[in-house]
Amino acid sequence: MRRYYADIVVVGAGGAGLIAAAEACLHGGSVAVVSKGKAGRSGATVMAPGGVAAVHGLWSKDGDSKRLHEADSYHGGGWLNDQVLMGRVVDEIGDVLISLEKMGALWQRGPDGKTLLLKTDAGHSHNRSLFLEDRIGREMMKALCGELARRNVPVHDEIMLTNPVVRDGRILGALGFDVNTLEGVLFESKCLVLATGGCGMVYSNTTNPTDLTGDGFLFGLQAGARLCDMEFVQFYPLSMLFPESYRGVICATAMYSRLFNSEGERFMKRYDPARMENATRDYISRAIMHEVTQGRGSPRGGVFCDCTHNESGFFKRFLNHDYKLQLSAGVDMRKDRFEVAPSSHFMMGGLTVDSFWQSDVVGLYCVGEAAGGVHGANRISQNALSDILVSGVVAARHAAQTARKLERPFLAPGVLTKLTEEISSLVRSRDGITPSAQRAALRAVMWEKAGVLRSDASLREALRRLEELEKQPLRLGHGGSWVNREILHAFENKALFATARAIILSALARTETRGAHYRSDYPQTDEKWLKNIILTPTGGKLLVSAEDVRFSRMKKGEAIC
Amino acid sequence: MLANVRILRFDPSADARPYHKEYEYRFEDYMTVLDVLCQLAGEQDSSLCFHYCCRSGHCGLCGLLVNGKPYLSCHKAAENGMTLAPLPGFPVKRDLMIDRRPHEDARGKLRLFLERESSPDDPIETIDMARFAGFRQVSRCVECLCCTAVCPVWTNRPHLFVGPALLATEARLFYDSRDTQKRALISKSSGLEQCVGCGQCTRVCPQDADPAKAIADMRTN
Numbered sequence: 001m002r003r004y005y006a007d008i009v010v011v012g013a014g015g016a017g018l019i020a021a022a023e024a025c026l027h028g029g030s031v032a033v034v035s036k037g038k039a040g041r042s043g044a045t046v047m048a049p050g051g052v053a054a055v056h057g058l059w060s061k062d063g064d065s066k067r068l069h070e071a072d073s074y075h076g077g078g079w080l081n082d083q084v085l086m087g088r089v090v091d092e093i094g095d096v097l098i099s100l101e102k103m104g105a106l107w108q109r110g111p112d113g114k115t116l117l118l119k120t121d122a123g124h125s126h127n128r129s130l131f132l133e134d135r136i137g138r139e140m141m142k143a144l145c146g147e148l149a150r151r152n153v154p155v156h157d158e159i160m161l162t163n164p165v166v167r168d169g170r171i172l173g174a175l176g177f178d179v180n181t182l183e184g185v186l187f188e189s190k191c192l193v194l195a196t197g198g199c200g201m202v203y204s205n206t207t208n209p210t211d212l213t214g215d216g217f218l219f220g221l222q223a224g225a226r227l228c229d230m231e232f233v234q235f236y237p238l239s240m241l242f243p244e245s246y247r248g249v250i251c252a253t254a255m256y257s258r259l260f261n262s263e264g265e266r267f268m269k270r271y272d273p274a275r276m277e278n279a280t281r282d283y284i285s286r287a288i289m290h291e292v293t294q295g296r297g298s299p300r301g302g303v304f305c306d307c308t309h310n311e312s313g314f315f316k317r318f319l320n321h322d323y324k325l326q327l328s329a330g331v332d333m334r335k336d337r338f339e340v341a342p343s344s345h346f347m348m349g350g351l352t353v354d355s356f357w358q359s360d361v362v363g364l365y366c367v368g369e370a371a372g373g374v375h376g377a378n379r380i381s382q383n384a385l386s387d388i389l390v391s392g393v394v395a396a397r398h399a400a401q402t403a404r405k406l407e408r409p410f411l412a413p414g415v416l417t418k419l420t421e422e423i424s425s426l427v428r429s430r431d432g433i434t435p436s437a438q439r440a441a442l443r444a445v446m447w448e449k450a451g452v453l454r455s456d457a458s459l460r461e462a463l464r465r466l467e468e469l470e471k472q473p474l475r476l477g478h479g480g481s482w483v484n485r486e487i488l489h490a491f492e493n494k495a496l497f498a499t500a501r502a503i504i505l506s507a508l509a510r511t512e513t514r515g516a517h518y519r520s521d522y523p524q525t526d527e528k529w530l531k532n533i534i535l536t537p538t539g540g541k542l543l544v545s546a547e548d549v550r551f552s553r554m555k556k557g558e559a560i561c
Numbered sequence: 562m563l564a565n566v567r568i569l570r571f572d573p574s575a576d577a578r579p580y581h582k583e584y585e586y587r588f589e590d591y592m593t594v595l596d597v598l599c600q601l602a603g604e605q606d607s608s609l610c611f612h613y614c615c616r617s618g619h620c621g622l623c624g625l626l627v628n629g630k631p632y633l634s635c636h637k638a639a640e641n642g643m644t645l646a647p648l649p650g651f652p653v654k655r656d657l658m659i660d661r662r663p664h665e666d667a668r669g670k671l672r673l674f675l676e677r678e679s680s681p682d683d684p685i686e687t688i689d690m691a692r693f694a695g696f697r698q699v700s701r702c703v704e705c706l707c708c709t710a711v712c713p714v715w716t717n718r719p720h721l722f723v724g725p726a727l728l729a730t731e732a733r734l735f736y737d738s739r740d741t742q743k744r745a746l747i748s749k750s751s752g753l754e755q756c757v758g759c760g761q762c763t764r765v766c767p768q769d770a771d772p773a774k775a776i777a778d779m780r781t782n
């Protein structure tokens with residue numbers, strides 16, 4: 001076994017985790033990062049191409065304001081956002097981006113070398129996003145990895161954390177295993193910052209990297225923390241369907257595309273005649289899945305996308321990445337139509353946190369995509385990166401204070417026994433289905449029954465099928481304990497099951513349509529539902545309840561200036 | 562249609578030496594090398610080991626040799642009869658997965674973070690736009706190590722030359738007009754002057770980061 005201590009242990013090496021670690025260093029005490037994937041090469045942050053939304057006196061123009069940014073976010077979020085959290089994000093993101101530049105990042109500038117360039121995307125009333133080429137996320141990660149190197153923060157990568165250690169409502173540490181050696185690893189800490197990202201892998205189609213399996217949600221539930229808003233999964237409308245490894249990868253931009261069904265009809269005119277393909281992500285995703293379920297889909301379960309009306313030269317300027325990607329799948333976007341389908345992109349829900357991103361468990365913080373509440377029923381574009389950076393900074397600052405008040409915990413190494421025994425028995429399992437078959441089946445059930453379109457019947461069917469699937473024993477192929485990826489997958493599958501169940505239970509409870517959640521049996525938005533659905537772990541089960549939204553900063557319909 | 566692939570396999574905890582293994586796989590149009598590996602691991606041989614995370618060129622983990630040339634397996638079209646091997650020159654963790662630790666350890670002495678005497682009060686600093694072009698280009702690097710794996714200098718003298726991937730990473734700071742650390746000097750200690758300028762690194766770069774140009778720029782300052 002291996003055993004580590006730090007006052008603050010950060011779990012996850014995406015943007016939220018790394019900025020939390022960098023910030024925690026500034027407030028005294030020891031800090032360590034632990035991550036399932038390689039730091040800077042895992043998680044969603046490094047993939048983000050677009051931008052990061054931020055209003056700041058030094059660069060915002062055209063009458064833009066923090067209030068407007070906030071209002072746009074609530075409008076997009078179906079007014080379910082936790083306003084205290086969203087307010088913090090909007091208020092602080094500008095300063096955080098300035099300090100990220102001081103660490104080593106650079107945002108795109110005009111020819112004078114000083115004016116920051118701004119762009120926009122769906123949901124924003126003004127140009128307010130900073131960017132760098134088409135890889136804002138990679139730039140952030142480079143700066144943050146540099147900062148942690150400067151501060152000598154130990155980064156224990158390729159360790160998957162699986163279980164929290166909690167006593168009397170306080171976190172004392174966490175257990176996990178080295179994904180290369182399968183050795184048990186024990187972390188003791190005064191505070192733990194969960195930054196494990198989202199759960200795109202719960203659906204067959206996803207834009208997410210393969211390590212985002214909802215681990216933080218299961219970890220939090222085991223610690224006794226609640227989940228909120230889990231019914232709200234954002235689907236990006238236009239992603240690839242083949243080759244298999246590209247399934248779900250973003251491949252086109254709706255506003256430059258025309259969408260056709262198998263009968264050659266430009267079907268958006270039936271769903272949103274005014275906006276057509278300029279409609280929001282949720283509308284387009286739904287329209288596509290309606291066409292598919294009504295038998296007017298493309299051979300692989302999507303619809304056809306046509307970009308040929310764009311002038312030549314356009315592809316090089318605006319769609320260079322998409323163009324090259326399609327070319328590798330044998331599609332020339334200048335001439336050909338190609339198949340597209342929605343893809344699970346972002347989890348609005350997550351662990352319930354207070355105004356400092358602390359969960360129900362003392363010392364357990366939860367930041368970035370793993371936390372719920374900030375984005376309400378739907379996230380507007382380029383707000384995720386704003387959220388992960390601010391939540392990381394705020395939580396780390398508060399955790400440093402909390403840590404000063406707490407005693408250093410000591411755990412007997414015996415706490416690891418159960419986990420290491422589970423690993424050894426898994427290595428020897430020889431009867432049943434493989435972890436990869438189990439995962440494929442789970443993802444298919446979720447895609448078909450609890451994805452873009454949901455109903456009471458489909459959700460119940462999903463629950464039933466998942467229950468059966470989870471009962472089947474596992475069969476592992478090769479039994480070795482050196483770099484056995486199947487063990488990693490088997491543990492990730494547990495988190496996928498817990499996440500899937502949380503999504504389904506919440507989706508069943510919300511008998512309306514709002515934001516990214518669409519119920520075909522309740523297609524209207526219902527004002528009664530200005531509530532957040534909360535899941536509380538009790539005796540191995542999840543208790544479903546609903547809490548009214550608090551409009552502490554802004555009311556629906558309020559004039560913003 | 563069925564196709565063949567030959568894979569260089571090695572489990573250091575069980576095998577004396579690497580060996581080739583032949584597989585047949587279901588060929589589908591436009592499948593990538595990564596598709597082939599996922600299909601084999603899922604359907605035929607779950608012990609087959611390879612590394613990837615994002616599936617679309619950002620994580621830099623899936624580099625390998627296809628018929629002797631380095632590629633990201635997520636971006637390389639599969640071919641019938643291809644041979645796959647891990648990137649050469651690095652220790653092999655298992656099968657096609659290399660151990661990145663030596664590369665990561667070497668980062669330390671390169672001081673890969675912005676360094677300067679003092680940080681100006683101005684929250685948004687004016688930067689030299691000519692250098693910014695270089696900064697942007699090398700910043701595309703995802704450290705997939707394809708370039709280092711083919712570099713003849715690194716291959717023959719790994720203790721004298723740190724390799725193009727790390728030098729490109731260093732060049733990011735060299736091009737940053739705010740940085741006052743002596744980047745050319747640091748690079749010199751890492752073997753900058755050993756580079757023979759063959760340009761192999763730039764030719765195999767899947768991100769168009771042009772390490773050869775970055776190295777040449779650092780040499781002429």
Ligand SMILES: Cc1cc2nc3c(=O)[nH]c(=O)nc-3n(C[C@H](O)[C@H](O)[C@H](O)COP(=O)(O)OP(=O)(O)OC[C@H]3O[C@@H](n4cnc5c(N)ncnc54)[C@H](O)[C@@H]3O)c2cc1C
Pocket residue numbers: 011012013014015016017034035036037038039042043044045046047048049050051052053137159160161162195196197198207208209211212213215216250345346367368369370381382383384385386388
């Ligand atoms: C393709 C794509 C494009 C996007 N583009 C944009 C954009 O342009 N603008 C925008 O604002 N947002 C964008 N988003 C959303 C945004 O990138 C993510 O929401 C955000 O990066 C999440 O950051 P994070 O730090 O919370 O998690 P991540 O960056 O996903 O990191 C999670 C980390 O946790 C680790 N981890 C997971 N489980 C465990 C475990 N059990 N133990 C230890 N470690 C674990 C992972 O290995 C990883 O290191 C995009 C998302 C995707 C997928």
